[in-house]
Amino acid sequence: MAITSIKNLKEFSTNNDRFEGAHTLCPGCAHSMIVRELMNCTDDNLVVAANTGCLEVSTAVYPFTSWDTSWIHIGFENAATAVTGAEVMHKVRKKKGRLKDNDAPVKFVAFGGDGSTFDIGFQWLSGAMERGHDFTYICLDNENYANTGGQRSSATPVGATTSTSVAGTHSYGKKEKKKDIVSIMAAHGAPYVAQLAPNKWKIMAKGFQKALETEGPCFINTVSPCCTEWKFDPKDTIGITDLSTDSLMFPIYEIIDGHELNILYRPKNVISVEEYMASQGRYKHLFKPQYRHIIEQVQKDVDAKWDLLQRREEARI
Amino acid sequence: MQDLKLLANDNRGRSQLEAGFDLLGWDEVTQGSVLPSFDGDATGIANMKAEERTYSGYNSYTATVASWRVIKPVFNRDICIDCQNCWVWCPDSSILSRDKQMLGIDYDHCKGCEVCVEVCPTNPKSLLMFNEHADLEESLASWPEKKKKEKKSEEA
Ligand SMILES: Cc1ncc(C[n+]2csc(CCOP(=O)(O)OP(=O)(O)O)c2C)c(N)n1
Ligand code: SF4
Ligand code: SF4
Ligand code: SF4
Ligand SMILES: [Mg+2]
Numbered sequence: 001m002a003i004t005s006i007k008n009l010k011e012f013s014t015n016n017d018r019f020e021g022a023h024t025l026c027p028g029c030a031h032s033m034i035v036r037e038l039m040n041c042t043d044d045n046l047v048v049a050a051n052t053g054c055l056e057v058s059t060a061v062y063p064f065t066s067w068d069t070s071w072i073h074i075g076f077e078n079a080a081t082a083v084t085g086a087e088v089m090h091k092v093r094k095k096k097g098r099l100k101d102n103d104a105p106v107k108f109v110a111f112g113g114d115g116s117t118f119d120i121g122f123q124w125l126s127g128a129m130e131r132g133h134d135f136t137y138i139c140l141d142n143e144n145y146a147n148t149g150g151q152r153s154s155a156t157p158v159g160a161t162t163s164t165s166v167a168g169t170h171s172y173g174k175k176e177k178k179k180d181i182v183s184i185m186a187a188h189g190a191p192y193v194a195q196l197a198p199n200k201w202k203i204m205a206k207g208f209q210k211a212l213e214t215e216g217p218c219f220i221n222t223v224s225p226c227c228t229e230w231k232f233d234p235k236d237t238i239g240i241t242d243l244s245t246d247s248l249m250f251p252i253y254e255i256i257d258g259h260e261l262n263i264l265y266r267p268k269n270v271i272s273v274e275e276y277m278a279s280q281g282r283y284k285h286l287f288k289p290q291y292r293h294i295i296e297q298v299q300k301d302v303d304a305k306w307d308l309l310q311r312r313e314e315a316r317i
Numbered sequence: 318m319q320d321l322k323l324l325a326n327d328n329r330g331r332s333q334l335e336a337g338f339d340l341l342g343w344d345e346v347t348q349g350s351v352l353p354s355f356d357g358d359a360t361g362i363a364n365m366k367a368e369e370r371t372y373s374g375y376n377s378y379t380a381t382v383a384s385w386r387v388i389k390p391v392f393n394r395d396i397c398i399d400c401q402n403c404w405v406w407c408p409d410s411s412i413l414s415r416d417k418q419m420l421g422i423d424y425d426h427c428k429g430c431e432v433c434v435e436v437c438p439t440n441p442k443s444l445l446m447f448n449e450h451a452d453l454e455e456s457l458a459s460w461p462e463k464k465k466k467e468k469k470s471e472e473a
Binding site: 002009010011012013014015016017018019020021022023024025027028029030031032033036037042043044045059060061062063064065066067068069101198201234235236237238239 | 329343346350352354355359360362363364365366367370374375376377378379380381382385399400401402404405406407408409410411414416417423425426427428429430431432434435436
């Protein structure tokens with residue numbers, strides 16, 4: 001495939017954007033940073049589908065589209081279904097020699113928010129992974145249903161206040177743990193699964209390229225800090241992403257063929273979960289004396305997860 | 318203002334103004350509408366710069382969100398080291414880079430989020446936020462001196 005050079009940022013910046021401005025995502029939204037990287041890491045033709053969510057509603061506001069590629073939206077849950085349908089059609093037409101340019105490389109990509117990926121579109125995604133289509137699914141994980149006003153999803157972490165897990169005198173916010181979507185997708189036997197973050201642009205671009213190059217269903221969960229619902233200043237999006245990867249709340253790793261786990265980023269100075277949480281309004285209540293133990297509880301979970309990832313990497317299982 | 322000659326359209330936002338007159342209303346569109354991003358053949362778009370493309374009136378490239386802004390980033394070419402941090406992290410595809418050089422800001426698409434200023438590594442920064450109505454020449458003339466210690470950038 002025609003991958004573009006990501007040797008350094010200067011080289012990378014010679015790419016011509018295929019994701020245009022004047023979309024209506026919030027200022028500072030990480031969704032578009034992630035999408036731009038995906039679109040810029042290859043010169044191949046792209047067929048993109050998006051689930052309903054902030055990305056979709058903000059980039060296809062009639063009469064405008066921000067996509068310089070083939071792009072389709074159908075429903076909340078079925079970007080994986082739509083794009084894999086297109087993938088099959090392409091394969092068949094190619095075999096019959098019925099394409100305008102039979103040799104043009106085409107990649108199939110689906111985007112979904114965490115709500116559509118972890119919850120409402122989960123079975124559709126699982127089905128597409130199981131059928132083994134050649135496509136890449138990218139989840140923009142902002143840990144809530146942002147587009148409808150910030151409801152909790154199964155990606156929302158413990159302790160976060162959302163409009164349906166409201167913190168107050170009787171509640172510390174969400175009680176249930178975040179679903180481990182990366183492991184679930186790896187368990188489908190997918191050839192490439194990863195968790196990536198936009199602050200580590202090179203690791204992310206490499207991961208995207210690997211997924212696009214790999215034949216078969218690939219899944220990538222990306223951290224997408226949402227200034228509106230996480231409650232931080234839009235200018236700090238990259239700084240907050242740094243805190244998320246350096247606190248190991250979002251470890252950066254890949255799993256190849258369902259078992260070969262590689263850690264892709266090891267922070268030099270690991271910061272505490274407390275420091276990460278202090279940067280966002282959605283965790284503010286946890287700093288009250290009666291809820292402080294929740295921060296410790298989350299720290300323990302994060303430590304245990306990091307320990308597990310390292311042991312899996314070492315044992316190659 | 319900046320004269321970059323890198324933009325494929327002047328008259329941006331025109332179709333937004335005209336939308337009420339010659340476009341179908343939301344309740345008149347049949348389900349399953351198709352909007353072409355380009356006029357004519359779109360082959361090889363990935364290898365064309367914006368100024369070489371033929372954007373259709375449906376492409377948001379031809380629209381503007383400039384009215385969202387209350388503060389704007391101003392670019393100081395003299396200090397910039399062309400690291401392209403601002404390019405990779407701008408969420409609104411508004412950093413105009415060509416041939417590894419940062420040339421300026423697309424003020425029709427910039428929403429004034431200030432991310433570019435935050436990620437700019439020079440001292441003083443090569444991008445700073447100013448009031449939307451501040452004059453560019455005056456803003457550049459008031460650029461701060463090099464700081465001894467990296468403190469948070471001050472708004473002018
Ligand atoms: C089947 C269905 N249920 C609910 C909705 C309403 N809805 C639209 S967008 C959205 C939230 C999307 O959340 P997420 O997938 O996390 O994406 P985000 O907006 O956070 O990027 C919801 C609940 C819908 N459109 N269709
Ligand atoms: S609500 Fe969050 S995810 Fe949605 S556009 Fe705003 S910042 Fe982005
Ligand atoms: S202020 Fe935000 S939108 Fe404007 S150029 Fe900087 S990063 Fe891009
Ligand atoms: S981040 Fe600053 S130094 Fe780097 S290219 Fe942009 S303006 Fe220049
Ligand atoms: Mg979400």
